[in-house]
Amino acid sequence: MKQISTDKAPAAIGPYSQGFFVGSLFIGSGQIPVDPATGNVPEGIQAQTEQSCKNVAALLEAAGTSMDKVVKTTCFLADIADFAAFNEVYATYFTSKPARSCVAVKDLPKGVLCEIEAIAEV
Numbered sequence: 102m103k104q105i106s107t108d109k110a111p112a113a114i115g116p117y118s119q120g121f122f123v124g125s126l127f128i129g130s131g132q133i134p135v136d137p138a139t140g141n142v143p144e145g146i147q148a149q150t151e152q153s154c155k156n157v158a159a160l161l162e163a164a165g166t167s168m169d170k171v172v173k174t175t176c177f178l179a180d181i182a183d184f185a186a187f188n189e190v191y192a193t194y195f196t197s198k199p200a201r202s203c204v205a206v207k208d209l210p211k212g213v214l215c216e217i218e219a220i221a222e223v
Contacts, residue, residue, distance in 0.1 A: 102121050102122065103122040104121055105118070105120040105129075105160065105163050105164045106118065106119050106120075106163070107119065107159055107163035109137060109159035109162070109163065110132060110163070111132070111135040111136075111137045111156060114211075117130055118130065119160055120163075122223060125222060125223050126172075126221065126222060126223065127161065127220065127223050128220050129157065129160045129161070129219050129221075130218060131175070131216040131217065132153050132156035132218065133153060133156075133211060133213045133215070134148070134149035134150070134151075134152035134156070134215065135156070135211065137156065137159070142211060142213055145214075146178075146180075146183040146187055146215065147187075147189065149213060149214045150186075150187050150190035150215050150217075151190050153215055153217045154190065154191065154217065156217075157171075157194075157219050164221070164223060165223055166221045166222065168194055168195060168196070168197070169197045170197075170221045170222045171197065171199040172221060172222055173199055173200045173201065173219070173220040174195065174199055174200075174201045174202075174217055174219050174220075175201070175202045175203075175204075175217075175218045176201060176202065176203040176217050176218075177204060177215065177216040178204070178205045178215055179205070179206065179209050179212075179213070179215070180205060181205035183214060184203070
């Protein structure tokens, strides 16, 4: 196993790593919509989905892979009513249509509206 870390995605806010290589896979931690440069969170589900996707992309780049190599995502929404708006933005980033689970949860860290984790081929 090899740990991956980049300052182009938010630093871990707990006792975990941004991601790991395991064999030929990169397994990334969930990315919330925190701008790594400012620490700010944009308002609204679409802007937050966009930032979460950018953070996933930054992790994938640091791991030497890309969005088109993602084979599975798990997505968490604070409100399932945001599902359609989330999908609009998500579809522009995950164009290869990886396998996916998407669930609504009670709360997410920092009160954000979404979180995305990804597994990708390297």
